[in-house]
Amino acid sequence: METMPCFYRSERKEFGHEDHSSLAELGAGNFGCSHYKRRCKIRAPCCNEVYDCRHCHDEAKVQDSLDTDPLDRHVISRHEVKKVICCLCGIEQDVQQHCVSCGVCMGKYFCAICNFYDDDVSKDIYHCDKCGICRIGGGENFFHCEKCGCCYPKSVKDHRCIERAMHHNCPVCFEFLFDSRRDISILRCGHTIHCECLKEMRLHAQYSCPICSKSVYDMSNLWKKLDELVASTPMPHAYRTKMVGILCNDCGAKGEVSFHIVAHKCLSCNSYNTKQTQGGHGASCLSDHVAEIVR
Template sequence: MEASPNDRLHFGVMAFGCDHYNRRCQIRAPCCNEVFPCRHCHNESTSTLRNIYDRHELVRQDVKQVICSVCDTEQPVAQVCTNCGVNMGEYFCNICKFFDDNIEATSMPSDYRDKKVWILCNDCNDTTEVNFHIIGQKCGHCRSYNTRAVGPPVLPQ
């Protein structure tokens, strides 16, 4: 039986990553052309280089290439692998070049577990009521985290 597109998208959640993030891709650092699990791994590695002039930090927004951890395909930054169709991060920001599988796994304090908020999705422009999360709110329509809090919709009288 062939896997559904949804099964393929979520294959390997929480099975890949590093000490800093769970995600299904690595990044190619544009500053040194090396591959690292994340910018923190890059910065830790380059901060200990013998030659002080070789030490540098990665600017996350400058990342242009990622490598899928499932199929090892190098490709331009995107949430879904162009080769195997896996979601490289349940949370993805194309501006920040940030991928993470662990947003929803972060437990919420009991005071916030049932709190609802209204959000506007900056990607699909849908307004929905969702569960509040300290790290970010996921659009119920397109599943993006590129959202902002808004007031509840005003219904015509």
Template structure:
């Protein structure tokens, strides 16, 4: 920069300060007039204060004329002079989220931090809160991509970890850096490397089955029916993915899996597997119910016009039976005595329909 330009800038800066000085002098003159009018009530300020104000203005002028200083350094020095030499408070090490956003409520986990969703940058209590509060069509949150958390105690946003970098609070009694999970130890969480994420219930209570690709309770591990990747399917009732579900699955005698709570609801009105339609209750338990239904059918025979002869297929023993008498209460399998059967073909209908068919045949022949 040329000396002329420096001089022009210096002059411009000096002119601005001189104008300020003139304004200050005019204000002082006005204040002096007011002080003269109220001399008895407001004594003149001490000479030391006036000297300090003049010295401060001169120091500011010198700072503005100093071409070796940057604009930022000039502002810092002038601010220091105006504040009496006090130093500014250092900024926090991380940005602070407002309290309403930082303290998002979560009813799923006990933790002292919220997470920043990697997909939409929202501060949420957990991945489940994110999915429940997201609008329709928004994808579920990927827990493995979480990189930032917000402390609930001091609202400091920071890199994911288990200790707050600002207030040193512990976020969770249990922390898994792979799954980005913080929770209490009451549910006995543990990380299964072969499943790929954390589960609850205690590592000592489960064994991983490589065929089913799932952690199985040790109480049923030796007797459970293996079916490859059977847990990597949706629950046939609620359609939720059972492999990553927080609800415990239950094996059915047929080998299919279902949520335990969904099975309890299903058992209230159906006794069959929703996938293969096999009876999910043991034959011994259903024997009394089958006998009671057989008695009802024997006591209430079908009227002649509703009688039918059909072929059936048993869902339980997978046996086909031919020429069985149909009844609206069900058709019993002659092999396993189950009433879990379906009609495959109607062979003949009631007597009235048979007579009509014969009459139509006779008239047609004539």
């Protein structure tokens, strides 16, 4: 069996196996990858190859494997990892926090359920039994929503619940949200999306949920500006009596309103986030007018 290069041999002899506080710091921060700082590598049970972490494996086998046979692309299950290799002495062993050979702590944070190691304790990592995985931010700052099926910050305890809201792909980039390492926003409608994807939508004057089309933000000030735009854009005489049917994306109300080329206002909630359902050609794209107003 090929072993990895040894590091800090002299330091191990100096400290000794019995000095647990020294072994906890030995090599800390000097090993790991772009995802985690840790003093061990994992052997992937799926392909028997060695990687710094499961994300490194998945990037190599999926994201960076466009030339690979699609049938060979795969991801690793964190719960199926059985073997790790100590970065200091190179010994392969069963999953555990301290190396059986040199005694070094392979991760200041260790979860035997997720087979997870991390030397960066500033993340306040905790394991959620109901999620079945480890998360960051400190368990005292989060609660597990049974209906949404995920941990949410206590600051959004009054959120709108949607069944298994986090167990789907981001509607913009299509990355699976439940165990994503990127920040996630919970929208007013209850749907979820990456924060950076939401910011990208805003840059393109897209202010409605990609899933249900409800407004993502408080749009009341924008609706007032649209009131002014509609009032300053009189329709030709031939269209002034034309009526169209609309459906409001925000409140779900249906109604009949006067046709206008700019936008149609919901008579129930005063939102312009509506779509025409009857009466011929629809109004011009609302996002175009919104973009002009925002500029």
